[in-house]
Amino acid sequence: MIRFGVIGTNWITEAFIEAASMAEDFVLSAVYSRTQERAEEFARKFGVEATFTDLEEMAKSDVIDAVYIASPNSIHADQAILLMKHGKHVLCEKPLASNTAEVQAMIDTAKENNVLLMEALKITLLPNFKVIQENLHKIGVVRRFTASYCQYSSRYDAYKAGTVLNAFNPAFANGSIMDIGVYCIYPLVVLFGKPKSIKANGYILESGVDGEGSIILSYPEMEAVLMFSKITNSTIASEIQGEDGNIVIDKLNPIEKVEIHYRNGEIADVSQDQQQHTMYYEVEEFIKLIQAGTYESKVNSYANSLITAEIIEESRKQMGVVFPK
Numbered sequence: 362m363i364r365f366g367v368i369g370t371n372w373i374t375e376a377f378i379e380a381a382s383m384a385e386d387f388v389l390s391a392v393y394s395r396t397q398e399r400a401e402e403f404a405r406k407f408g409v410e411a412t413f414t415d416l417e418e419m420a421k422s423d424v425i426d427a428v429y430i431a432s433p434n435s436i437h438a439d440q441a442i443l444l445m446k447h448g449k450h451v452l453c454e455k456p457l458a459s460n461t462a463e464v465q466a467m468i469d470t471a472k473e474n475n476v477l478l479m480e481a482l483k484i485t486l487l488p489n490f491k492v493i494q495e496n497l498h499k500i501g502v503v504r505r506f507t508a509s510y511c512q513y514s515s516r517y518d519a520y521k522a523g524t525v526l527n528a529f530n531p532a533f534a535n536g537s538i539m540d541i542g543v544y545c546i547y548p549l550v551v552l553f554g555k556p557k558s559i560k561a562n563g564y565i566l567e568s569g570v571d572g573e574g575s576i577i578l579s580y581p582e583m584e585a586v587l588m589f590s591k592i593t594n595s596t597i598a599s600e601i602q603g604e605d606g607n608i609v610i611d612k613l614n615p616i617e618k619v620e621i622h623y624r625n626g627e628i629a630d631v632s633q634d635q636q637q638h639t640m641y642y643e644v645e646e647f648i649k650l651i652q653a654g655t656y657e658s659k660v661n662s663y664a665n666s667l668i669t670a671e672i673i674e675e676s677r678k679q680m681g682v683v684f685p686k
Contacts, residue, residue: 369431380638500603511595536570561676
C-alpha cells in the first residue's frame, strides 16, 4: 500500500481522493490544511486520523509515503521541495510550478533524494491519449496540431463584480494559460517535443493575468495552434492534421472520443472505454512507478514538464503577464 497525504482541501482534492480510492494500493493517511478546524473537518469526511497544519511536521511524519499537492500554483515548488527533502514522493497538480527555475529546482531535488516527482496532468495518461499516440502514423506526415480548450470560469462572475479570487490573481501564479492552456501545451509536447519558435498573444485582465490567449508554435515539418480561455466557452474540437487524414479529438479535458478521418472519406472511431473518474490513471501511473522503484514517468516526464514550463513562461512574457516570482 502507498500511504498518501493531501495538501489542499478543495474540490479537486476531493475528486482526486474519489478517483484514487479506486486504485488497489492507495490509502489516504493524512490531511494538511492551514487551519486545524478545516483539516479535521476534511479528515473526518474521509475517515482519516492524522492531520497537520505545519508542513514540516507532515514532511517528517512516518505516516505517509507520498503527497498529492493541490495548493495554489505559487507555492507548489516550496511545498514539493520540502516534502521531497524528507523522502516523500510528490504528485503535484498542474502546472507543476510558477516558472522554469522552480520546475528545475523540483526536478533536481527529486533526483538528489531518490523520490518520484510527477506532474498531475491527467489527459496524457488516459487510454484515449494512448490511442492517439498509437494511431498517429496512420494519418501520414503531420502538418498541423490545433488544440482548443475554452471554459468559462465560475469565478469570472465574481471577478466582474469586483472580487478577485485566486483564479484571476497573479500573486498565486494563475490565469488562463496556467489553468487551461497547460491542457493544450502538455499533450503537444508529449506528442511532438520542443518547438522551434513560439508566438503568443492574449487578453490581459486588469488584475494582470490573461483571461484568454492563443499560441502558434513552429516545428520543422508542422505548426501548432493553441487556443485557451477562462472567460469564454468553445465547442470546437481539437485536431491533428496529416497528409493522409486527420485525428479528431472531441475535447481535451478529458479526451473521450477519438476519430480518424481519412482523406478518402472513411471515418474510424478508435475511442477506448475509460474509467468514469479520469484522475484514476495518474494515480495508477504514480503508484506503479513507486512500487517499481522507478522515479520518473516516461509520459509525464521531467523533460516534458520542463518544456511545458518553458513554453508557458515564454508565452506569458510575450503576453505581458508577470508574476511576483
